[in-house]
Amino acid sequence: MTDESAGQDIRLYGLSKYYGDFRALDDVNLHVAAGEFLTLLGPSGSGKSTLLMALAGFVEPTHGDIFVGGSSITALAPEKRDFGVVFQGYALFPHMTVAGNVGYPLKVRGLGKPEIAAKVRDALDLVQLGHLATRLPKQLSGGQQQRVALARALVFSPKMLLLDEPMGALDKKLRHDLQLELRQLHRRLGRTFVNVTHDQEEAMAMSDRIAIMRAGKIEQLGAPRALYDAPETRFVADFLGKSNFIEGKVTGIDAGIATLDTADGPVVHALGTRPAGIGDSLLLALRPQKLMLGPGPNSRKATVETAIFLGTHAEVSLRCASGLALALNLGIENAQALPAEGTTVELGWDPAATVAVRPD
Amino acid sequence: MPSPADKTARPTGFRVALRDARGHLDPHWWLVAPILILVVCLYLLPLGNVLLLSVSDPKPGLDNYERIATASGPLKVLLTTLRLCAITTVISIVLGFCVAFAMAHVRETHQRILVVAVLVPLWISVLIRAFSWLVLLRDQGPVNDWLMQSGAIDQPLALVRNELGVVIGMVHYLIPYAVLPIFAVMRGIDQRLLFASRSLGAGAVTTFLKVYLPLTLPGVFAATVIVFVFGLGFYVTPAILGGGRVVMLAESVSVAILQTVRWGFGAAQSVVLLVLTLVLIGIMAKTVGLKKGFG
Structure with missing residues (x-):
């Protein structure tokens, strides 16, 4: 068994998803290194969210395989994949408190109450929200909700964290602060992060590498600087700056x-x-x-x-x-x-x- | 010279207050004035009369209410009404939840078919429906015929002219009222919450019990109150499908007014029915809110 705190690598082989004639994902091959922060960047309809949902297990690929840490997870149910997911709009459970939300993944894993309480406290401290544990999600600001979602997705020490437009609903100033925070969190935790966004600034600010997606394919993959300075296609040159x-x-x-x-x-x-x-x-x-x-x-x-x-x-x-x-x-x-x-x-x-x- | 209040006044189309900032009556109210007058004259005044009757006929006092609470006949009617409403409500909510769940989760074209299927029975007269059930469920009816021919039973089952028949008829009538509020709430549940639950390690069953079901509760509760309240006032269905053996409150009122001509007693029973209804609606308004409950 590998160290719990370390991330694992993800390999996609020929991953495709067809909806009738429409190819949401078209033969995607990708290797995300262990501990890497990779962003899928593209316009809406480029397949980036479909790819993330396929990783999370909510979209069943038409063809192809997903390997995590060397074993295939293609046929695994979402709850067995052990990925933390931060959803667009955060998807916090409205009928549970902040502590209830963060404790949920531990509760369904059958942990004892004292252990849950301790881990929830640690996770909320990680995102500096310890003082809001008894609030309901609707009593929090957008930025606070985002942090709760993050704490909930990290509390069970998942092998990787998937983020679906995590900053989508926030204003520009807050977005910038949270980008820096998320980046620091990633460095500290050393887990594999896969982020989806259509915001090129966000992608540049946080990622080790960016995969630019277009029409279900990865158009170009590389470090932000390399993509910016040496775009291979007209699309990449125009989309990233x-x-x-x-x-x-x-x-x-x-x-x-x-x-x-x-x-x-x-x-x-x-x-x-x-x-x-x-x-x-x-x-x-x-x-x-x-x-x-x-x-x-x-x-x-x-x-x-x-x-x-x-x-x-x-x-x-x-x-x-x-x-x-x-x-x-x-x-x-x-x-x-x-x-x-x-x-x-x-x-x-x-x-x-x-x-x-x-x-x- | 415009007053400062003009600055805050919104366009008249959106004004909801009875009077505007300057104390003038909103002219839109004149549009509903005829209905208001009709309601007051034909509904509220007679209702006041009913209240009055219940404490004055045949002699002033609370005798009529005492009778409902103590005399075995009237008390039995009240308990039968509450029991049948409770049974009907539980069955309607369980079946309605299933139908609503299907409606909320099938494809859009199928959803439309289901919505029509739920709504069509509402357009059919309650009288026709009650007689239809009577025809279907009587001893020589198709249901008993089929069961006997298939050898499942020797004797016809007593499906109507008893409480079972009344419950069948009432459930059939009330299911749409259970489906619609639950469906409205289910449709508003964000799919991503269920995805989130799965991604956090909960299986489908746990997700249903811990996330989905709690989120549908406002709809379930609203449906419960609506179905129960409607059930309280049922008259035609128990009269026909109960075969005279199952007397509910509304029928008892009718008997008191039309047959035994004890108007004060009938009025008192009406008031009990009305108060029960208002209390239940009040509870719903306090807990889930009327707007949510009625979609």
Whole structure:
């Protein structure tokens, strides 16, 4: 038997779920390492919640296998899986107190009263809610309910914790605080966490790795930084932060720098680890904050359509001569000198700022 | 010059107070005035008269009430009424719970069929239903015929003209009133609560007993009161299916008024019926709330 406090790894092999012709999950293969915090990120309908519910045992996969710590759990009933689940909306039992909710998993496991009381106290202390044990869920704020749900899902020391949009119902400020808390909790407990969200900021803030889901498949899997800096597809580049997209044909390559012919003239692009040949069509993704005003490499002129100051940065919408729209973010140090709407400005970007992505 | 109260006044369509902030009667009340007048003239005033009769006929005093509480005949009627209502309620709630559970958990198309199946009997006259049961359950009726032909019994079972017949008829009438409040509550139960229970290690049975059932209790309680209260006032069903051997309160009132012409005694029994009903509805309003109880 492994150490109770350690997480276990999850392996999915060819997991599929069909509803008639609709493929909610389409041949998903995934390995979640023991003790990892993995987030399934995607728009609604991408299959992320279906995947989580399949893990929890509430969705029976059409094909495929789920292994936890080396043994298959595909045929196991939900109550036998020993996963803590934090549901969307928390799903606290309205007819039980906070202590009743947290004690429930221990009670159904047949633990004695003193033991339950001690464990409930520890779990509530973990989420700093010890003083609210006798309240009913409806007497708690959204953030407190979320913590109770967390305590309830952790109190029986499950091998892993599944979180279904755990921050969905909270306001932005609270969400940020709880993200940090959840991250710390994960580091402290060392268990495997699988989180589902459509909020890319939440995914970036908490996860060791992010799996970006689309149409029932995992589009790309990697550390937040790697996904952000090196998206493989147009979808990922656009979903995880914003991107500008520039299409062009390679006309020359010199020392890893390709020259592309685009609608707005030539563009130089550092190929990096993604090789290309002369004559290839490339789609380049370019982050708005990597665009710079003023002369430089890839210099061109564009008209300012809107310029909005947002406190931490400014957002400028530009249009090039070809009609291509570009979004540009100015850092706070440059935001003071915001260009006027309707004026023509010169802009450019570093050849290494663009990354070639697969079109959809 | 608008007064400060104008700022807080909501659009007239949403106003619920009898008078607005300035003490004017809300003009919407004129729309219900005719009904209010009718109710007062044709219902509340005669009801007051009934109350009066019960303590004044044949002579002033509480003799009529004393009779209900002590004389063996009237007391038996009251106890029969309460007993039959209790039996009917228990059976109706158990069966209604099953039907409501099925309705709340089948596919939507099937749910619609079930809802219609529950509601259709409500449109059929109670008289027709009582006679139908009489035809079905009498000694030479199809039920006894079939049982005898199949060799299950030698003698016809006494299914009607007794308390059993009354209970069958009453349960049949009252099941929809048990189903609907329970169904309304069941439909409002978040599926995720059941998922949560399973994920926390509880099996299907434990989940039902510890999570699902407690959450349906407001509906069950409301249904219990509604069914019991309706049952108290049953007249046609016991009169027909009881075959004169099962007398409930409403029939006893009718006999006192129409046959023995003891109006004061009939009035007193009516008042007992009314008070029982109001007390039960009061309990429901206090515990689960009328709104929840009636869906």
